[in-house]
Amino acid sequence: MLFLNPWLLAGLAGVGIPIIIHLVRRQAAKPIEWGAMRFLFDTVAMRRRKMEWEDLLLMAARCLLLALIALALARPFVPPDSSVPWLFVLPAALVGVALLGASFVLAGKIRWILKFVAVALLLLAAGLVFLERSLNLKRFEASGRRDVALVIDASASMELSLDGRTVFSKAVEEAKQLVKEAPRGTAFLVVLGGPAPEAKTAAPLTHRADVLGVLDSLRPVGGTFRAHEALGMATLGLAEGSNASKEIIVFTDAQRGGWRFDSPNAWDGLGEAWQAMPAKPKLVLRDFGSPAGLRNVALASLETSRSVVGTDREVTLKATVENTGTAPVTPGPVVIEIDGNKVGEKPVGLLVAGQKxxxxxxxxxxxxxxxxxxxxxxxxxxxxxxxxxxRVVNVRGKLPILLVDGNPAGSFFERASGYSALALAPSPDLRKGKGAGDSYLMDPEVVPAPELTDEDLDGRAVVVLADVPRLPERLASLLAGQVADGTGLLVIAGPRSEAAFFNNWKAADGPLLPLPIGHVAVDPAGISPSPATFLHESVALFKDEKNSDLSSAKVKQWRKTGEAAGGVQAAAYLNGDPFLAAKNYGNGRTMLATCAFDARSGNLPALRAFVPLLHELVTWTAGTGVELNVDPSWSPSVAIHGASGGLTASYYRNQEWRGSPTVVRVDPGIDFRWGNDKPMARLPNDRFSVEWRGQLVPPMSGEYVFSADVDDEIEIRLGDHAPLKADYGTEELGRMTLEGNAAVPFHAKYREDGGEAKIRLFWNPPGGEKQIIPGFVFRPEREEAGEPMRVLDPQGLVREARLKPSRRGRELAIGGPSVPGVYQVSADEDLNDALGFPEGSKLPVAVLRDSAESHFEPRNQDDLSLIRKHADLLLPASVEDILGVLQGKGFGREIWKLLAIAAFILFLLESVFARWVSRSRRMAEDVRVSFGDEAVWGRGLK
Structure with missing residues (x-):
């Protein structure tokens, strides 16, 4: 227990007033010797004890009354995390006061015993108060100048309306009051919290008008409050301050999400950062709490029934409405808009708490x-x-699919891809070798495996290898690179498929197949797929046997498989053998079917579920393309697939690679025939140089033969090997043994003197033919960010976006915090080329809202205990309490009202008791004293 006005404890001296009055009155009553009084002693002795008790109680009550008034004026409070229980300190002090006053009424030995006990109790109470002060109040010691970080939670839940105002506006108002009334010499840092915390001031500011201007400009961000990251940013900002004392004040609600309480290691790192500071900062958590009764209905999600949406058919848009509050609510109708135009409206009935x-x-x-x-x-x-x-739905006009037929002989339905082609697009034109037409999303093209060329693989969303025995090494390497860049691959492993080829088909990300395939198993009676094993998203639609007849399929021959090679089983047969397996490979996906989709392997193509099954497999394999819906993170970013390979190219306007390069970019490979033209507008026709840096990842182990067609000179270095050089014409550079999938540093320098200019780099992979080194085997060293693009964010503010290098390819990085909503990016030529959009297009990007912000899961005591392990945590209930911290007064639960009420009650009791004692003594019976026979006395007197 501590005191906000400790100097008013001097009022406890008033306890001595009734004692002094008692002593003075006792001294004023001088004894008068009267012989006749000896006859009264026996009768008065009976009342003496009663009067002593009355005086004792009156003295104790009056002393207690004055003590209670003095203590109430001193405003005692119980600080947070108090180490001394006030229910022990306060009674000890009050009992000590009462006994001290009572001791002056009594006489004899008992008086000194009471004095000793009273002094002991008072000293104990004073000692405990001093101990509390030394243990606890030192947390609130005023230290003059200090740096204070104001962290304002700007998450979606802070927009909750209470008493006509949002919690966010209340937080800003309290922060402004704090700035205005803080002690002189306090410097303030402002951090706006959200999915991406933002330091609004680079360092603590002492000019209060500037701080108030920053606070006035704050607006809610939405999304989740990433408190841990915001505290880290505040810590870095405080380190820039010049004052020794540091405090972090967080204005937030009771939401648990975003604090990373499930990651103690993250808090360990933050605690180490605080310990490393010259003075460990206090963490003041101004928690506005959560509402006791909440009326809230949220649009929890908005989804499409298919991951690939085309213009060929309707799609179902599913909006989930959830009552996340505590009271029943009947919301208005749900309205669906496409590009701002209303396309539908449906009512929603009464929703009770928790209902969806x-x-x-x-x-x-x-x-x-x-x-x-x-x-x-x-x-x-x-x-x-x-x-x-x-959300943003990327509507596709066509999904180009290549079906490579491993059994092209015979009639259309005897081929390995016949049923699959018609299942994807049931057009009679396919049987005539033509396209499916514009009325189908799926645009399959069937190519016999022996006739497959490089050009056939270009621009495909999915490549289906239907019972293909093997691919030429060159095409296998090219297709593997395309899969890593985002192309889907569906391998239908029929009896013709060669296990040796497919199991050894590897590239930079390892084996392409999810499972290695083995020998062909045969069962004349046939085995059926087991819907109970359809757990993968590609076949989840068929798990319910009421909606599918796949359980009636009879597969008579299928491939056995080995241990998973980075993939997962998507479905199995009743005997436990895998039916389907899936794998994410680089930016693409691969799917394996262990039986052929034709009449040779069973009745699968005859089932009504075959068409939707193949559509689901192809759709999953194709992926979603560029994902334009991103979760809230530090800043919005969109992965741009199809550009994972290449080398970092630096172009110079001289022949010696001197100075700063004129242009730095990523070239997909080294295959240029400029002739007499300029490589680009900012370079000359002649006398320029180019330098390429990065890594080369060979797809397989063995000896590679390198050659170049160059005009004028090229020099290549691979790791620690000797440099390979060539000039003027086509010539072999050298041979080199490389380990498959092992990255080797790559450095090439090209020089152009005059005349025509060209450079083409070739290799002969092990067992393969001469070819241009494909771009996917290269990895760029680095890539400079592209030119900025204009972005309009959900709040109507202008931002910038750039194309930047990422771990796999490039990403569209939008600057600024990740505010939920739709961003409109004015795409430049580079971005349009990467996405296949027409010039002048605007690219919408949606940052999804975190539905957890609508549920108000509060922090618990375990969460606070985790914070206390690393920080001196204070939990003020008002801005006045925070000011008490800054002013060194402290704060806590005040108990002066209890003392005032007790003093009032005691005053009434003392008044009633004193009046009763007074009346009792005035109206007491006269004591009749008998002196014997009055007649005798009378006669004697006569």
Missing amino acids: ETVEFRHRFAKEGPRIVAARMEARDDLAADDKAE
């Missing part, structure tokens, strides 16, 4: 390209931020 309802809309997109789909509703609840959900 899914509202479905059927819609057919008329135009391909990215489309903004939004669901809205008028919920009229306490949190408006979650009454809207948005």
Whole structure:
């Protein structure tokens, strides 16, 4: 127990007033000797003890009353994490005061015993208060100048409306009051918290008008409050301050999400950073709490029924509405908009707490390209931020699919790919060797395996190898690189498929097949797939046997498989052998079917589920393309596939690779025939040089033969090997033994003197033919970010986006915090080329809202205990308490009201008791004293 006004404890001296009055009155009553009084002693002795008890109680009550008033004026409070229980300190002090006053009423030995006990209790209480001060109040010691980080939670839940104002606005107002009333010499740092915390001031500022201006400019960000990252940013900002004392004040609600309480190691790192500071900062958590009663209905999600959406058929748009509050709510209807135009509306009934309802809309997109789909509703609840959900649907006009037929002989339905081609696009034109037409999303083209060329693989979303025995080494290497860049691969392993080829088919990311294939197993009676094993997303649609007849399939021959090679089993037969397996490979996906999809292997193509099954397999394998819906993170970014290979190229306007390069970019490979033209506008026709750096990842082990067609000179270095040189014409550079899938540093320098210019780099892989070294075997050393593109964010503010290198290819990085909503990117030529969009297009990117922000899961005591392990945590209940911390007064649960109430009650009791004692003594019976026979006395007197 401590005191906000400790100097008013001097009022405890007033306890001596009734004692002094008692002593003075006792001294004023001088004894008068009267012989006749000896006859009264026997009768008065009976009342003496009663009067002593009355005086004792009156003295104790009056002393206690004055002590309670003095203590209440001193405003005692119990600080957080108090180490001394106030229920022990306060009674000890009050009992000591009462006994001290009572001791002056009594006489004899008992008086000194009471004095000793009273002094002991008072000293004990004072000692405990001093101990509390030394143990606890030192946390609040005023240290003059200090640096304070103000962390304002700007997450979606802070937009909750309470008493007509949002929690965020209350937090900003309290922060402004704190800045205005803080002690002189306090410097402030402002951090806006959200999915990507943002330091609004680079260092602590002492000019309060500047800090207030920053606070006035703050707006809610939305998304999740990443508190751990915000505290880290505040710590870095405080390190820039010049004052020794540091404090971090967090204005937030009770939301648990974003604090990383499930990652103690993360808090260990933060604690180490605080320990390394000259003075460990205090962490002040101004928690606005969570509402006791909440009316809130949220649009929890917005999904499409298919991952690949085309213009050929309707798609189902599913909006999930959830009551995340505590009270029943009937929201308004859900409205669906496409690119801002209303296309549907459906009502939602009464939702009780925790109830979910899914509202479905059927819609057919008329135009391909990215489309903004939004669901809205008028919920009229306490949190408006979650009454809207948005996502971008990339509508495809065509999904180009290449079916490589490993059994092209015979009639159309006797071929390995016949049933598959018609299942993807049931067009009679396919049987005539033509395309499927514009009315189908799936655009399959069947090519016999012996006739497959490099050009056939270009621009395919999915390549299906239907019972293909093997591929030429060159085509296998090329296809593996395309799969790593995002092309889907579906291998239908029929009886013709050569296990040796497919099991050894590897590239930079290892084996392409999810499982190695083995010998062909035969069962004349046939085995059936087991729907209970359809756990993978590609076949989850067929798990319910009521909706599928796959359980009636009879597969008479299939491939045995070995241990998984980085893939997972997607479905199995009733005997436990894998039916389907899947794998993510680089930016692409691969799928393995262990039986042929033709009449030789059973009745699978005759089932009604065969068509949707093949569509689901191809759709999953194709992936979603460029994912334009991203989860909230530090800053929005979109992975751009199809560009994972290449070398970092530096172009110089001289022949000696001197100075800063004119252009730095990633070239997909070394295959240029410029002739007499300039390599680019900023370079001359002649007398220039180029330098390529990166890594080469050979797809297999063995001896490689390198050659070049060059005009004028080229020099290549691979790891520690001797340099390979060539000039003027086509010549062999040298031979080198390389280990498969092992990256080797690559460095090439090209010089052009005059005349025509060209450089083409070839290799002969082990057992293969001469070819241009494919770009996917290269990895760039680095890539400079592209030119900035204009972006309009969900709040209507202008930002910048750039194409940057990433671990696999490039990414579109949008600057600034990740605010949930739709961003409109004005795509440049480079981005349009990467995505296949027309010039001048705007690319929408949706940052999805975190539905956890609508559920208000509060922090618990275990969470606070984790924080206390690393920081001196304070939990003030108001901005006045925070000011108490900064002013060295401290804060806690004040108990002066209890003392004031006790003093009032004691005053009433003392008044009643004193009046009763007074009346009792005035109205007491006269004591009749008998002196014997009055007659005798009378006669004697006469």
